[in-house]
Amino acid sequence: MTAFFNMGGYGIWIWPAWGVTLAVFLINMHFAAREKKAILQRIRRFYNRSPHESITS
Amino acid sequence: MFNWLTQYWLSPKSFYHASGRLLPWLAFVCLLALGYGSIAGLFFAPADYQQGDGFRIMYVHVPSAFAAMAVYFLMAVSALITLVWRVKVAAICMSVSARIGVWFTLLALITGSLWGKPMWGTYWVWDARLTSVLILLFLYLGFIALQSVITDIQARERASAILALIGVINLPIIHYSVIWWNTLHQGPSLSAFAQPTIAAAMLWPLLAMITGFLLFFAVILLWRMRNHILLREMRTQWVEALIK
Amino acid sequence: MNPLRRRKLIGIVLILLALAAAAALILFALRQNINLFYTPTQLQHAHVQANTPVRIGGYVQKHSVQYDASGASVNFAITDRLNNLRVNYQGVLPTLFREGQGVVVTGHFNQAHQFIADQVLAKHDAKYMPASVAKMLAAQARPRT
DSSP, X not given: OHHHHHGGGTHHHHHHHHHHHHHHHHHHHHHHHHHHXXXXXXXXXXXXXXXXXXXXX | OHHHIXXXXXXXXXXXXXXXXXXXXXXXXXXHHHHHHHHIIIIISOOBTTTBGGGXXXXXXHHHHHHHHHHHXXXXXXXXXXXXXXXXXXXXXXXXXXXXXXXXXXXXXXXXHHHHHHHTSOXXXXXXHHHHHHHHHHHHHHHHHHHHHOOSHHXXXXXXXXXXXXXXXXXXXXXXXXXXXXXXXXXXXXXXXXXXXBOHHHHHHHHHHHHHHHHHHHHHHHHHHHHHHHXXXXXXXXXXXXXX | OOHHHHHHHHHHHHHHHHHHHHHHHHHHHTHHHHSSXXXXXXXXXXXXXXXXXXXXXXXXXXXXXXXOTTSSXXXXXXXOSSOEEEEEEESOOOTTOXXXXXXXXXXXXXXXXXXXXXXXXXXXXXXXXXXXXHHHHHHHHSOOO
């Protein structure tokens, strides 16, 4: 197990590289989810406030 | 034909529904590809004859560099469609692509320098390949900055689309930099026209990772495009019906 | 396609072609500056003054690596298979440094026309294979006598 993480001495380079990749993937998913929540909230607020006068495009 | 495409398939509403059906499948295949690629790349691919286990950084570096360029290409194509045909979905695709592509570019640079230090002996060198990828990062950042300072939607999309198209010249420069000039970076290891110089047991996980990265991009792209479509079409009846 | 769109499309394509041509000319004019290093052959045509920093790239010539008695400094030849250049270096060599390997060295010529390197970087090629395959290939390549 230790040998696997050590990766022939290259572990200190490999794991940060894979770790930062995982972090970037998670950040992108988080941003997309947060954006969805914010936009849905904004649209709901829009419809709750304004009486029905929606414009059809 | 094109009118049918733009009016039906590329109308925000039908795009929203079609992408919603497609998304779970894309996410599923993406998970499979990344799962196989990571496990095979980290555990099963044999160590390289020169770089030992150090070459395993390739499995995150090459896909992120490839995705950084592929995303820019998609962004430039969307920019062209935005400028000439004024397709709303294309403009949204362009804007969202930039905000994902910038991450892949950053990732390619970081993983590249983590690979460069043990193998070359340096984190960074100003050779043509590394410099042109750094320019790609600045093109993405410039695009995002330009979009954030123009408030009018029409003007914002036109100006940023022009910037995206100008930057497309950098793509062939990145690709051919290692051939045209003396660089520290090695030549291309994957090419559509030549025998790969990577042994099969190392190549399959790489191809899986590249597929996985591109699918991951597709998933985030559609996810965020759907958000922006809802926002843009906020006042239409179909969004109102969807919300209630 | 309607005429307005066609005009727009042609305009954009023409602008991009002009930009590509401009970029190509600039890159062509700057080609010596964009090259990261000189090869030993290119170096003969470039008139490099003593004590000016210069980068040279090539392969470490076989059987040319000599460590001095203290082990602190190393002397080896860089070759591009046409010309050679001897390099003196004091410091830590990258793991990939070995005979036959591509290297890029940064340094300067001293007054005695010896090249003194400050940095040695290893270049690797785009070939990846398992060690066992490499050993097999090397065995096959060895001439049978």
